[in-house]
Amino acid sequence: MAKSSMKPTCSGAECDNEAGTLQCPTCLKLGLEVSYFCSQECFKNNWADHKLLHKKNTGIYNPFPSYPFTGSLRPVYPLTPRRKVPDHIAKPDWYRDGIPKYPPNMRRLNKHEVLDQAGQQAMRTVCRLTREVLDIAAAAIRPGITTDYLDEIVHNACIERNAYPSPLNYNHFPKSLCTSPNEVICHGIPDQRVLLDGDILNLDVSLYFNGYHGDVNETYHVLSPTSRGPSPSASLVVDTARECLSLAIAQVKPGTPLGEFGAIIEKHAKSKGCSVVKSYCGHGIHKLFHCPPDILHYERNKSVGVCKPGMTFTIEPMITLGLNGGRDRTWPDGWTAVSVDGALTAQFEHTLLVTEDGVEVLTAQPPDSPGGPLVLEDGASDF
Numbered sequence: 001m002a003k004s005s006m007k008p009t010c011s012g013a014e015c016d017n018e019a020g021t022l023q024c025p026t027c028l029k030l031g032l033e034v035s036y037f038c039s040q041e042c043f044k045n046n047w048a049d050h051k052l053l054h055k056k057n058t059g060i061y062n063p064f065p066s067y068p069f070t071g072s073l074r075p076v077y078p079l080t081p082r083r084k085v086p087d088h089i090a091k092p093d094w095y096r097d098g099i100p101k102y103p104p105n106m107r108r109l110n111k112h113e114v115l116d117q118a119g120q121q122a123m124r125t126v127c128r129l130t131r132e133v134l135d136i137a138a139a140a141i142r143p144g145i146t147t148d149y150l151d152e153i154v155h156n157a158c159i160e161r162n163a164y165p166s167p168l169n170y171n172h173f174p175k176s177l178c179t180s181p182n183e184v185i186c187h188g189i190p191d192q193r194v195l196l197d198g199d200i201l202n203l204d205v206s207l208y209f210n211g212y213h214g215d216v217n218e219t220y221h222v223l224s225p226t227s228r229g230p231s232p233s234a235s236l237v238v239d240t241a242r243e244c245l246s247l248a249i250a251q252v253k254p255g256t257p258l259g260e261f262g263a264i265i266e267k268h269a270k271s272k273g274c275s276v277v278k279s280y281c282g283h284g285i286h287k288l289f290h291c292p293p294d295i296l297h298y299e300r301n302k303s304v305g306v307c308k309p310g311m312t313f314t315i316e317p318m319i320t321l322g323l324n325g326g327r328d329r330t331w332p333d334g335w336t337a338v339s340v341d342g343a344l345t346a347q348f349e350h351t352l353l354v355t356e357d358g359v360e361v362l363t364a365q366p367p368d369s370p371g372g373p374l375v376l377e378d379g380a381s382d383f
């Protein structure tokens with residue numbers, strides 16, 4: 001057959017021009033048959049109609065197209081169906097109706113539970129498993145995968161350990177893991193968004209095992225093997241959040257006022273030109289996933305009480321880049337908290353046990369952990 005001399009025409013509606021070399025980048029990214037346009041102008045004029053093709057061909061869409069997003073990140077739906085938990089795994093009370101039940105007067109009494117030896121041992125076990133699951137998911141982070149894929153990894157790793165992923169259906173949260181990229185402060189919902197080289201990503205993993213909860217999170221740099229490495233701003237916010245947590249943990253010992261951690265954290269964040277998020281806090285954790293005491297991460301806070309041996313709680317500072325007051329907004333999904341100005345944000349969390357003379361970091365990382373150790377500014381590892 002003779003080679004056709006006919007050149008393809010522009011994909012623009014009612015445009016008979018020859019197609020140029022301009023390809024739609026979204027088609028390329030989504031792996032669709034690529035549309036060619038004769039000019040940037042024609043591409044722009046046809047964008048409203050053309051972008052519907054992306055949705056039609058992939059089924060993915062932004063569920064809140066008219067929401068004034070604070071940064072460039074968008075939700076990428078549909079979410080995958082709710083993952084199943086086998087019958088033999090013990091489930092927390094929110095598994096069926098999505099509502100965690102609390103003992104009466106829990107808040108009013110402001111009682112800070114002190115765990116006996118058996119309770120402390122149960123916390124050691126669940127926190128070790130929680131750390132294992134976080135490290136498995138973190139090792140899978142790379143450009144090109146979706147956050148939903150990480151949720152699947154976490155869900156399966158929990159089930160393999162006969163543990164329940166605590167976030168699943170907690171106040172109706174739809175997934176087993178929180179994934180918070182770039183400007184997302186916390187509670188991001190794993191979806192179909194593909195991770196990009198240079199993103200930062202927080203994974204927050206919580207497990208329920210033998211009646212107790214463990215809770216840990218870390219922020220990672222998403223990098224390809226050929227990447228030039230994290231940007232200076234991504235490094236700054238991630239390192240600052242990591243240091244804030246280390247500095248606060250170094251002061252956990254009997255007698256330390258619970259309000260002191262916020263002062264340590266905010267002072268360090270400010271010294272790095274960063275802000276502390278005020279809407280979310282650390283919490284007591286044991287048989288209850290979230291309970292008193294509240295651990296506030298900012299100065300001059302109203303955290304009441306002091307550290308006592310046997311208490312278990314988290315410290316989990318959320319730090320945003322720049323002096324934006326750490327203010328946040330929540331997407332219409334009711335969960336995803338983002339920085340008010342779209343600035344990068346990072347978080348680190350450990351579950352801690354106050355001991356007779358200091359602290360045991362129940363979710364401590366082994367030396368080969370993907371995120372690396374928590375290191376203080378002077379380079380000394382603090383635990």
Ligand SMILES: [Zn+2]
Binds near residue numbers: 205216
């Ligand atoms: Zn957490």
Ligand SMILES: [Zn+2]
Binds near residue numbers: 283316349
């Ligand atoms: Zn937590």
